[in-house]
Amino acid sequence: VAAAPLPDEFSLIARYFAPLAEGRAGAEGLTDDAAFLTLDPAQELVVTADALVAGVHFLSQDPPALVARKALRVNLSDLAAKGARPLAYFMTAAFPPGVDEAWLAAFCSGLAADQAEYGVALMGGDTTSTPGPLTLSITALGQVPRGRALKRRAAKAGDAVVVSGTLGDAALGLLALRGGLAGLTAAAQEHLIDRYHLPRPRTELGPMLAEAGIAHAAIDVSDGLVADLGHICETSGLGAEVETGRLPLSTAAAAAVDGRPDLMTKVLTGGDDYEILFTVPPAGLDAVADLSRRLDLPLTVIGRMTAGGGVRVVGADGSEIALDSAGYRHF
Amino acid sequence: VAAAPLPDEFSLIARYFAPLAEGRAGAEGLTDDAAFLTLDPAQELVVTADALVAGVHFLSQDPPALVARKALRVNLSDLAAKGARPLAYFMTAAFPPGVDEAWLAAFCSGLAADQAEYGVALMGGDTTSTPGPLTLSITALGQVPRGRALKRRAAKAGDAVVVSGTLGDAALGLLALRGGLAGLTAAAQEHLIDRYHLPRPRTELGPMLAEAGIAHAAIDVSDGLVADLGHICETSGLGAEVETGRLPLSTAAAAAVDGRPDLMTKVLTGGDDYEILFTVPPAGLDAVADLSRRLDLPLTVIGRMTAGGGVRVVGADGSEIALDSAGYRHF
Numbered sequence: 018v019a020a021a022p023l024p025d026e027f028s029l030i031a032r033y034f035a036p037l038a039e040g041r042a043g044a045e046g047l048t049d050d051a052a053f054l055t056l057d058p059a060q061e062l063v064v065t066a067d068a069l070v071a072g073v074h075f076l077s078q079d080p081p082a083l084v085a086r087k088a089l090r091v092n093l094s095d096l097a098a099k100g101a102r103p104l105a106y107f108m109t110a111a112f113p114p115g116v117d118e119a120w121l122a123a124f125c126s127g128l129a130a131d132q133a134e135y136g137v138a139l140m141g142g143d144t145t146s147t148p149g150p151l152t153l154s155i156t157a158l159g160q161v162p163r164g165r166a167l168k169r170r171a172a173k174a175g176d177a178v179v180v181s182g183t184l185g186d187a188a189l190g191l192l193a194l195r196g197g198l199a200g201l202t203a204a205a206q207e208h209l210i211d212r213y214h215l216p217r218p219r220t221e222l223g224p225m226l227a228e229a230g231i232a233h234a235a236i237d238v239s240d241g242l243v244a245d246l247g248h249i250c251e252t253s254g255l256g257a258e259v260e261t262g263r264l265p266l267s268t269a270a271a272a273a274v275d276g277r278p279d280l281m282t283k284v285l286t287g288g289d290d291y292e293i294l295f296t297v298p299p300a301g302l303d304a305v306a307d308l309s310r311r312l313d314l315p316l317t318v319i320g321r322m323t324a325g326g327g328v329r330v331v332g333a334d335g336s337e338i339a340l341d342s343a344g345y346r347h348f
Numbered sequence: 349v350a351a352a353p354l355p356d357e358f359s360l361i362a363r364y365f366a367p368l369a370e371g372r373a374g375a376e377g378l379t380d381d382a383a384f385l386t387l388d389p390a391q392e393l394v395v396t397a398d399a400l401v402a403g404v405h406f407l408s409q410d411p412p413a414l415v416a417r418k419a420l421r422v423n424l425s426d427l428a429a430k431g432a433r434p435l436a437y438f439m440t441a442a443f444p445p446g447v448d449e450a451w452l453a454a455f456c457s458g459l460a461a462d463q464a465e466y467g468v469a470l471m472g473g474d475t476t477s478t479p480g481p482l483t484l485s486i487t488a489l490g491q492v493p494r495g496r497a498l499k500r501r502a503a504k505a506g507d508a509v510v511v512s513g514t515l516g517d518a519a520l521g522l523l524a525l526r527g528g529l530a531g532l533t534a535a536a537q538e539h540l541i542d543r544y545h546l547p548r549p550r551t552e553l554g555p556m557l558a559e560a561g562i563a564h565a566a567i568d569v570s571d572g573l574v575a576d577l578g579h580i581c582e583t584s585g586l587g588a589e590v591e592t593g594r595l596p597l598s599t600a601a602a603a604a605v606d607g608r609p610d611l612m613t614k615v616l617t618g619g620d621d622y623e624i625l626f627t628v629p630p631a632g633l634d635a636v637a638d639l640s641r642r643l644d645l646p647l648t649v650i651g652r653m654t655a656g657g658g659v660r661v662v663g664a665d666g667s668e669i670a671l672d673s674a675g676y677r678h679f
Contacts, residue, residue: 048583049500050426050567051396051490058389064471065382066487068440070478095381109399109485140395147401149480154440156397156487159382169380236381252379 021117026144033125037132037139041105044140052140054105060160063101067091071113071150076194081120082127083214084153089131091239092157094218094291098237100167100227101159103220105140109154111147135220165227167235167295170252176233176296176322178257179305181219181314183267184242186212188287189280200276205269212267216291221312223293231304235295241288243340246328249296256325261285262333265317285330286340296322352448357475364456368463368470372436375471383471385436391491394432398422402444402481407525412451413458414545415484420462422570423488425549425622429568431498431558432490434551436471440485442478466551496558498566498626501583507564507627509588509651510636512550514598515573517543519618520611531607536600543598547622552643554624562635566626572619574671577651577659580627587656592616593664596648616661617671627653 023029030047038044043053056062069088071077089106096103112121132138137157190213192198193206201209218237226232234253236245242264246257261281266274274280297305302318309316323329330338354360361378369375374384387393400419402408420437427434443452463469468488521544523529524537532540549568557563565584567576573595577588592612597605605611628636633649640647654660661669 045499045501045583048579049430051394051430051432053430053492053497054393054395055494056387056389056393058387062385062387062393063382064385064438064487064489066438066440066473066485068442068474068476068483068485070442070476070480070483072479073477099380099382099384101382107395107397107487109397109487111399111401111483113480142397143399143485145399145401146404147481147483148403149401149444149483150478152399152401152442152478152480152483154397154399154474154485156395156438156440158395161384163386166384168376170376248379252376 023112023116023118029144033121034139037125037128041138041140044138047141056160059163061163061166063096063099063159063161063166064156065092065095066154066156067095068152068154070152077151079214081124085124085127086131086215088153088155089128090216090218091291092155093135093137093220094216094237096157096159097218097220097223098167098235098293099161100165100223101161102224103135103137104158104160105138106155106157107140108142110144111152112144113147113149113151116151161224161227165230167223167227167232169234169236169249172234172249172253172255172296172322173298174255174322174324176298177302177318178246178259178294178320178322179297179316179318180238180265180292180294181222181316182217182292183265183270183315184238184290184292185270185284185287186267187216187289188283189270189273192283198273201269201272205272208267208269213289216289218291219293222314225308226295229304231301231308232295232297235293238290238292238294239288241286242294243285243328243330245294250326250328256323256327256329257320258323258329258331259320260331261338263317263319265315282340354443354447354449360475364452365470368456368459372469372471375469378472387491390494392494392497394427394430394490394492394497395487396423396426397485397487398426399483399485401483408482410545412455416455416458417462417546419484419486420459421547421549422622423486424466424551425547425568427488427490428549428551428554429498429566429624430492431496431554432492433555434466434468434488434490436469437486437488438471439473441475442483443475444478444480444482447482492555492558496561498554498558498563500565500567500580503565503580503584503586503627503653504629505586505653505655507629507653508633508649509577509590509625509653510628510647510649511569511596511623511625512553512645512647513548513623514596514601514646515569515621515623516601516615516618517598518620519614520601520604523614529604532600532603536603539598539600544620547620549622550624553645556639557626560635562632562639563626563628566624569621569623569625570619572617573625574616574659574661576625581657581659587654587658587660588651589654589660589662590651591662592669594648594650596646613671
């Protein structure tokens with residue numbers, strides 16, 4: 018069944034996107050060429066951009082509201098990992114012929130739900146047609162007190178390596194979606210799939226780590242734990258060591274890995290976790306434990322920064338684990 | 349001949365994109381999740397975003413350096429029309445299998461050339477693979493003194509409608525590329541095609557109009573003169589009247605329209621002009637004439653804002669011209 022064509026660009030913006038900018042001064046109701054923001058001079062502006070392509074970053078049959086929320090959340094996760102509180106986002110969208118108004122209405126309801134949840138608003142963008150796959154690009158703006166941003170390059174040798182939440186759920190969720198975890202209970206599979214569809218950006222944790230000056234370096238785990246810890250190592254000119262026995266796993270992920278120990282690779286390199294991986298001087302670990310209690314969020318020490326280079330992964334038996342791929346890579 | 353596959357995302361960024369961020373504090377050499385900007389508190393931040401899709405906004409066989417420059421310039425044009433001076437841009441790019449390193453090198457050389465010309469730098473973004481057409485999204489950041497931004501909704505009845513440069517060249521250039529202007533000299537066709545490939549964003553004019561408080565409302569002509577003047581009318585709650593006899597045409601465009609008067613439609617609705625269309629109270633026209641001399645740029649009064657609604661186009665003989673389409677529309 019062919020989808021009914023979309024209305025013209027201007028009607029589309031007025032009907033679906035302008036409500037997402039409502040009440041936001043400077044967005045001009047999405048009727049101008051640009052948006053206008055007056056920023057707090059005590060804050061630094063933090064900007065991040067991510068593109069998502071159907072068939073590459075999400076499945077084209079995924080529910081549109083989840084596609085929208087994931088697109089927004091991966092950007093909020095980047096801001097959080099830098100210690101920034103979100104301000105606004107800009108979205109460009111290239112819609113293929115199969116996208117109809119029902120799809121768009123559901124997509125925008127997902128954005129509206131997450132705008133309410135994270136206190137952020139759409140302030141501009143562009144919509145266009147494309148003969149190819151649905152392609153979204155979001156640029157998110159946030160702010161962090163001057164000099165407090167958490168950068169990848171700021172780790173110190175001897176820092177503890179800490180990660181929020183649990184690892185591997187999203188990668189195992191994608192595997193479950195493809196029928197690869199039939200041995201798990203339906204509830205466990207659902208938990209993993211939900212984490213693949215809907216990241217939980219740590220928008221409270223990141224700013225609190227930055228504002229209190231607790232963390233040295235930070236990154237969000239999107240490419241995979243080993244790859245992202247590798248980014249901290251490269252930019253900081255250091256190495257790191259992590260122990261698989263200390264990696265925080267959800268009950269569902271633990272059940273999956275118990276049945277098939279080879280799935281630990283998914284936990285180490287699968288990516289799409291959107292947890293915050295950060296480094297903390299040993300003297301800061303009490304503050305980390307306190308923050309974990311206040312946020313009711315696991316913050317787990319999984320290893321430490323070393324003077325060497327590269328990421329060393331040590332198994333439960335103390336032997337080093339060799340990995341063939343450090344994470345998902347395009348091209 | 350199949351193109352050689354691109355290197356992985358991280359090598360790609362290091363080799364081609366990081367040089368475009370070199371020396372820019374806060375860009376972190378494109379090795380972090382985000383960029384950091386400290387802004388002048390006397391200025392307002394202006395943000396605009398545009399997507400370009402191969403086959404929709406440019407032709408896939410267009411020279412890559414020109415594609416790059418056009419993508420950047422359409423965003424600089426939006427900033428200029430708001431009176432903002434450019435600060436930085438963020439780009440996401442989805443590359444199909446046909447893009448190889450030679451293409452990318454040429455593309456980035458185009459960006460480098462325009463960065464030097466317009467004093468702007470790449471500060472972040474994302475690259476990904478796509479099975480579909482090459483898709484680019486650029487978000488550009490600029491700044492304008494607080495309260496000085498030129499908005500679409502600020503026109504007043506009685507304002508003169510002024511446009512920079514010449515109109516219709518790009519639309520006629522696209523027609524020439526498709527072989528539709530064979531009657532013109534080669535030099536005239538080349539002039540028009542060049543204007544289609546390479547917009548001239550009015551990055552000096554816009555900020556000067558804003559800083560000196562000369563203009564009320566402004567917009568850049570991208571959808572087409574009638575459509576974009578229509579946007580000013582709608583947001584300002586006014587009408588406008590323009591006279592075709594007053595529209596500034598290049599020698600090449602004038603030659604095209606002389607031979608085929610129906611081509612005046614291209615001038616009125618073709619779009620892709622990237623000139624600034626602005627409204628000025630009659631008392632400000634001396635300042636406009638002065639600015640035109642200082643910038644060596646034609647600034648032509650083509651009509652006026654009226655109390656009614658909609659855009660009325662009046663021909664050289666004084667009769668109203670009916671147009672079937674007000675400009676290019678997606679979907």
